[in-house]
Amino acid sequence: MKTLILTQRDVASILTMEAAVPAVERAFAAHGRGQAIMPAKVYLPLEDFGGDFRAMPAYFEGSAGVKWVNSHPGNPAKHGLPAVRGVFILSDPATAAPLAVMDATLLTAYRTGAAGAVASRALGKKGPKTLGLIGSGVQARVLLSAHRVVFQGLEVLCADKQADVAQRFAQQLGGRAVSLEEASACDIICTATPSRAPIVMREWVRPGTHINAMGADGPGKQELDPRILVDAMVVIDDWHQAVESGEVNVPLHTGAYAKGKIHATLGEVIAGLRPGRKGDEITVFDSTGLAIQDVALARVVFDAAKTRGIGQAVELVAGA
Ligand SMILES: NC(=O)c1ccc[n+]([C@@H]2O[C@H](COP(=O)([O-])OP(=O)(O)OC[C@H]3O[C@@H](n4cnc5c(N)ncnc54)[C@H](O)[C@@H]3O)[C@@H](O)[C@H]2O)c1
Numbered sequence: 001m002k003t004l005i006l007t008q009r010d011v012a013s014i015l016t017m018e019a020a021v022p023a024v025e026r027a028f029a030a031h032g033r034g035q036a037i038m039p040a041k042v043y044l045p046l047e048d049f050g051g052d053f054r055a056m057p058a059y060f061e062g063s064a065g066v067k068w069v070n071s072h073p074g075n076p077a078k079h080g081l082p083a084v085r086g087v088f089i090l091s092d093p094a095t096a097a098p099l100a101v102m103d104a105t106l107l108t109a110y111r112t113g114a115a116g117a118v119a120s121r122a123l124g125k126k127g128p129k130t131l132g133l134i135g136s137g138v139q140a141r142v143l144l145s146a147h148r149v150v151f152q153g154l155e156v157l158c159a160d161k162q163a164d165v166a167q168r169f170a171q172q173l174g175g176r177a178v179s180l181e182e183a184s185a186c187d188i189i190c191t192a193t194p195s196r197a198p199i200v201m202r203e204w205v206r207p208g209t210h211i212n213a214m215g216a217d218g219p220g221k222q223e224l225d226p227r228i229l230v231d232a233m234v235v236i237d238d239w240h241q242a243v244e245s246g247e248v249n250v251p252l253h254t255g256a257y258a259k260g261k262i263h264a265t266l267g268e269v270i271a272g273l274r275p276g277r278k279g280d281e282i283t284v285f286d287s288t289g290l291a292i293q294d295v296a297l298a299r300v301v302f303d304a305a306k307t308r309g310i311g312q313a314v315e316l317v318a319g320a
Pocket residue numbers: 071073076083084108112134135136137138139140159160161162165192193194195199213214215216217287288289290
């Protein structure tokens with residue numbers, strides 16, 4: 001059996017947000033029920049190169065795989081390249097045959113956007129009218145497209161420390177570039193920056209708001225005023241990852257927030273094992289990004305590629 005090589009162009013021709021959202025939702029539910037295998041992601045810090053690599057293995061619903069991905073915030077300015085790039089290997093769990101090797105840059109973006117929209121549907125109030133995007137980069141784009149799959153007629157307000165970036169984002173994707181404070185007064189807020197200090201203040205956030213805190217995915221990263229966490233129902237994606245590297249990591253270290261206040265994992269809420277929103281409280285989804293999200297999408301891409309005859313099959317591993 002040959003291994004299917006899928007380039008970014010191949011993946012782009014297959015992957016849609018309409019397919020990504022339900023696949024990611026199923027992955028979270030399996031995680032909540034304890035039906036997935038997902039060791040904690042391994043970080044390879046490379047301070048001399050201004051970034052890090054992560055190895056993310058997982059098994060879920062008959063599919064096993066690993067993503068090798070990075071975070072180099074200086075890539076766009078220094079090299080004109082995206083901050084996040086990756087490769088995914090999908091394997092047959094029974095024979096260990098490498099089924100596919102594919103670009104995981106788009107996979108990462110789509111599964112991140114999909115996770116935000118899945119969390120907004122599970123934890124946000126019904127019928128949101130406004131979406132605030134804090135940070136107008138790659139992840140913000142996919143967060144917007146995923147929210148448009150899940151919700152109709154959202155007014156989009158975007159903000160960025162680079163005003164021209166927010167302006168361009170608004171013009172291209174349909175929205176209004178505003179201040180951080182104005183974007184924080186929306187029904188749903190998505191933060192997607194590499195910030196290492198709070199950029200959304202407690203006073204700016206209204207009761208009933210749902211926040212997807214997506215940017216903090218490494219130790220020392222932080223986007224929210226810790227007083228938001230103290231007042232909110234906080235739902236994490238995974239205990240180990242969130243405590244080590246999620247939005248809660250810094251306030252847990254400083255003592256501004258207590259681990260015992262974390263309400264549940266998103267998977268537990270989606271699987272109906274823990275209650276979600278009760279009324280007008282602020283809800284926060286602390287996302288670090290789970291390997292099962294990637295496996296779920298890699299499977300969708302692989303199955304579609306085989307059906308449609310996309311990709312190049314090669315003898316990569318002897319006897320594969
Ligand atoms: N949770 C997850 O699953 C997940 C997945 C992928 C990436 N991420 C993280 O999301 C973050 C954003 O990634 P990206 O690919 O969109 O990066 P990006 O470089 O494409 O965009 C980030 C944007 O944030 C803006 N920004 C930076 N600091 C800011 C600040 N203090 N205030 C306002 N805006 C600010 C930048 O100007 C830029 O436009 C990174 O920290 C990345 O590691 C998380």
